[in-house]
Amino acid sequence: MQKHYDIIVAGGGCAGFTAAVQAGRLGKRVLLVEKNGMPGGILTVGGNNEIAQFWAHQKQLIAGIGWEFCKRLEAIGGAEIPDMTQVYPKHWMYGIHVNIPLAAYMMDEMLLEAGVNLCYEQTLCAVQTEADGDRNRIAGVTITSKSGLIDLTADTYIDCTGDGDLSVFAGAQYECGTPDEEGLSLQPGSVRYFLNGSKVSDEENKRIHAVLNAAIADGSLKAPDTKRASYNQLIYCKGNNINHISRFNGADSEEKTAANIEGRRCAARIFQALRRAGITPDMEMICPETAARETRRILCDGYITAEDYVAARVYPDGICHSYYPIDLHRDGMGGIQQIFLNNGETPSIPLSAMTVKGISNLYAAGRCASGDRLANSAYRVKASCMAMGQVCGAAASLAVDENSGRTRGIDFGKLRQILEENGAILPPIENTN
Numbered sequence: 001m002q003k004h005y006d007i008i009v010a011g012g013g014c015a016g017f018t019a020a021v022q023a024g025r026l027g028k029r030v031l032l033v034e035k036n037g038m039p040g041g042i043l044t045v046g047g048n049n050e051i052a053q054f055w056a057h058q059k060q061l062i063a064g065i066g067w068e069f070c071k072r073l074e075a076i077g078g079a080e081i082p083d084m085t086q087v088y089p090k091h092w093m094y095g096i097h098v099n100i101p102l103a104a105y106m107m108d109e110m111l112l113e114a115g116v117n118l119c120y121e122q123t124l125c126a127v128q129t130e131a132d133g134d135r136n137r138i139a140g141v142t143i144t145s146k147s148g149l150i151d152l153t154a155d156t157y158i159d160c161t162g163d164g165d166l167s168v169f170a171g172a173q174y175e176c177g178t179p180d181e182e183g184l185s186l187q188p189g190s191v192r193y194f195l196n197g198s199k200v201s202d203e204e205n206k207r208i209h210a211v212l213n214a215a216i217a218d219g220s221l222k223a224p225d226t227k228r229a230s231y232n233q234l235i236y237c238k239g240n241n242i243n244h245i246s247r248f249n250g251a252d253s254e255e256k257t258a259a260n261i262e263g264r265r266c267a268a269r270i271f272q273a274l275r276r277a278g279i280t281p282d283m284e285m286i287c288p289e290t291a292a293r294e295t296r297r298i299l300c301d302g303y304i305t306a307e308d309y310v311a312a313r314v315y316p317d318g319i320c321h322s323y324y325p326i327d328l329h330r331d332g333m334g335g336i337q338q339i340f341l342n343n344g345e346t347p348s349i350p351l352s353a354m355t356v357k358g359i360s361n362l363y364a365a366g367r368c369a370s371g372d373r374l375a376n377s378a379y380r381v382k383a384s385c386m387a388m389g390q391v392c393g394a395a396a397s398l399a400v401d402e403n404s405g406r407t408r409g410i411d412f413g414k415l416r417q418i419l420e421e422n423g424a425i426l427p428p429i430e431n432t433n
């Protein structure tokens with residue numbers, strides 16, 4: 001295995017995938033380190049296979065590598081892209097539903113086509129830093145491998161681990177949830193399981209619903225296990241986005257383990273309750289991870305506030321769009337705090353919100369980018385993560401070419417030009433002259 005790369009991308013979810021593909025297409029020697037056996041993160045291993053939101057108000061707002069991925073997946077029968085020229089009453093109706101194994105396959109193919117070196121089932125577990133003026137720079141990283149620990153170096157690094165592991169190991173500051181009397185309040189996660197059954201008649205659906213409610217009443221099922229969804233909804237969604245597994249921090253190994261166990265218990269409770277109702281669908285699979293909606297937010301030079309997000313603030317360094325309402329899930333049966341965007345307004349993400357504070361050669365893209373909890377609950381959606389990843393792949397390539405790997409001081413106009421040439425849609429920028 002090569003020991004030095006131009007760019008190391010940690011984490012191969014939606015953000016890491018596009019970051020690595022973009023940098024690879026720009027001719028960089030890229031290594032993608034992913035702790036799971038497939039790319040996709042929450043999209044695949046986490047089982048949440050809805051991608052929001054490339055279009056809004058009949059206009060495409062995010063394109064580039066993420067959109068190409070969806071179109072290529074659709075062409076092989078692995079994605080259902082709604083007619084985006086229609087106006088839908090609910091934002092989630094613009095979501096693209098993808099087939100999980102085919103999505104991972106397509107990501108593999110696009111990464112390999114771009115010449116990216118892939119390291120699956122290997123975890124980035126340590127970072128070495130050294131002084132670089134008034135900041136630190138990452139001098140090298142350590143990853144696990146089948147032959148033991150391996151030390152690697154790169155000019156520039158991109159943290160796409162969702163949890164911000166690379167940044168935190170490098171000493172970056174971060175925020176995570178809100179402390180409360182019970183510890184740390186974070187959005188709950190959800191587990192996806194694949195119950196294979198057929199929808200039933202309305203009458204039968206009502207009968208099963210009564211049995212599920214009785215199970216909640218006698219404590220054998222918890223209310224957040226189904227959030228009182230009907231049997232037909234459970235079968236249709238295969239558990240997707242239905243349950244809430246609360247009070248865990250996915251960036252803490254012990255708590256993440258407990259959440260994965262609780263996720264399987266939740267699926268087993270539902271299965272048993274259905275058996276008691278005389279229904280025996282197959283439990284074909286429970287996803288390996290209880291997917292976390294929220295963990296660490298890495299502090300960067302810029303910080304997206306909910307106020308700025310909802311007001312669609314125009315930044316001097318705006319570099320991609322994000323489109324989704326504020327969408328903060330509350331624990332248990334607490335519902336969702338939503339703030340909708342004004343019709344016709346589109347929030348942007350500034351490059352500074354991905355330029356990690358205090359580290360000279362590190363970007364953070366996707367779920368762990370810098371902003372407050374409410375803003376993060378919106379820009380964490382997959383199309384936005386894909387847009388941010390592509391930005392960081394292009395920015396890191398420029399940093400390597402022009403700036404000895406340093407992320408600050410790259411030619412911003414050139415970055416916008418490269419992104420446009422690579423199919424991305426750019427937001428307007430504030431004129432600072």
Ligand SMILES: Cc1cc2nc3c(=O)[nH]c(=O)nc-3n(C[C@H](O)[C@H](O)[C@H](O)COP(=O)(O)OP(=O)(O)OC[C@H]3O[C@@H](n4cnc5c(N)ncnc54)[C@H](O)[C@@H]3O)c2cc1C
Pocket residue numbers: 010011012013014015016033034035036039040041042043046048050051052053095122123124125160161162163165166189190191241291292293294365366367368380381382383385
């Ligand atoms: C239950 C749920 C429902 C959701 N619903 C929707 C929806 O309907 N539509 C939508 O668009 N979005 C939805 N989201 C949000 C969205 O799925 C995620 O925020 C987004 O996928 C995050 O992408 P990412 O690439 O930033 O992070 P992730 O998908 O978390 O990817 C991070 C990757 O990094 C890897 N990794 C982590 N640590 C390390 C390490 N130390 N070394 C190596 N690799 C590492 C992980 O294995 C993972 O593959 C939902 C999220 C959840 C949890």
